[in-house]
Amino acid sequence: MHPMLNIAVKAARRAGSIIMRASDNLDALTIQHKSLNDLVSEVDRAAEDAIIDILHTAYPDHAILAEETGASGDSEFVWIIDPLDGTTNFLHGFPVYCVSIALSHRGVLSHGVIYDPVRNDLFTASRGRGAFLNDRRLRVSKRERLIDGLIGTGFPFRMFDHADPYVGMMRDFMQKTAGIRRPGAAALDLANVAAGRLDGFWEIGLHPWDMAAGVLMVLEAGGLVGDLEGNTGYLESGRIVAGSPRIFGQMISVIEPHLTPELRTEPPKPASAPA
Numbered sequence: 295m296h297p298m299l300n301i302a303v304k305a306a307r308r309a310g311s312i313i314m315r316a317s318d319n320l321d322a323l324t325i326q327h328k329s330l331n332d333l334v335s336e337v338d339r340a341a342e343d344a345i346i347d348i349l350h351t352a353y354p355d356h357a358i359l360a361e362e363t364g365a366s367g368d369s370e371f372v373w374i375i376d377p378l379d380g381t382t383n384f385l386h387g388f389p390v391y392c393v394s395i396a397l398s399h400r401g402v403l404s405h406g407v408i409y410d411p412v413r414n415d416l417f418t419a420s421r422g423r424g425a426f427l428n429d430r431r432l433r434v435s436k437r438e439r440l441i442d443g444l445i446g447t448g449f450p451f452r453m454f455d456h457a458d459p460y461v462g463m464m465r466d467f468m469q470k471t472a473g474i475r476r477p478g479a480a481a482l483d484l485a486n487v488a489a490g491r492l493d494g495f496w497e498i499g500l501h502p503w504d505m506a507a508g509v510l511m512v513l514e515a516g517g518l519v520g521d522l523e524g525n526t527g528y529l530e531s532g533r534i535v536a537g538s539p540r541i542f543g544q545m546i547s548v549i550e551p552h553l554t555p556e557l558r559t560e561p562p563k564p565a566s567a568p569a
């Protein structure tokens with residue numbers, strides 16, 4: 295394992311143990327604090343602090359883009375961190391959540407870890423070296439027809455601007471797939487696409503830390519990732535489709551009729567004229 299990936303794994307496992315310890319005392323802590331949100335902020339922050347501490351001890355000069363503490367540092371190496379993906383699930387004791395850590399080098403995703411502390415599933419990927427679940431090499435599913443596919447998604451839950459086109463997409467996917475699942479942790483959904491447990495996934499309104507590690511995993515498992523039109527720029531737009539090569543194209547065709555101008559790939563800005 296690459297030493298940088300190794301450090302990320304150590305950080306993800308440490309965060310996972312903080313999360314699991316807190317999950318054991320969820321009820322007690324809730325009664326004690328009378329605010330689940332405070333508790334979660336506490337757990338999110340404690341997990342993030344532990345991750346950053348481990349990464350910075352190993353690589354003091356690297357930059358960070360983390361959900362709770364934001365962006366810091368200036369380096370061609372940027373660690374992209376979601377200390378607890380699936381917060382709502384965690385809050386309710388619904389056991390689907392994970393830690394996600396990716397490393398971007400000069401804007402290219404080079405390593406990723408997604409750790410599911412409930413199942414003790416460790417997903418890892420390094421650019422050009424494949425994706426793994428524990429020691430097993432991952433490949434995306436071999437299913438060829440969308441109608442046979444199990445598709446993951448995330449419902450809009452904070453911003454509802456795109457709720458109508460989203461529901462249109464969902465109505466079509468209901469009829470054109472074997473089933474739709476909304477597990478509640480986008481990073482884990484992408485890892486499950488890489489593992490072939492889901493044939494595809496789509497969501498609108500994600501952040502880079504929800505996607506970065508999972509995107510590398512899907513690509514390294516032989517899948518495709520794009521925005522709602524199959525183009526790049528998904529890490530910036532937060533609109534993502536991922537799947538096996540066959541399923542990906544069929545998903546893009548289902549989504550297409552529902553695209554509003556705001557959901558389309560932004561045209562590249564014209565270079566400004568010299569002053």
Ligand code: IPD
Pocket residue numbers: 376378379380381382448449477478479480481497499500501504
């Ligand atoms: C959320 C989860 C969820 C997705 C949301 C994300 P959080 O992350 O990944 O599945 O639908 O868009 O924001 O807030 O639990 O870290």
Ligand code: CA
Pocket residue numbers: 376378379380480503504
């Ligand atoms: Ca998240």
Ligand code: CA
Pocket residue numbers: 338361376377378379380381
């Ligand atoms: Ca989070």
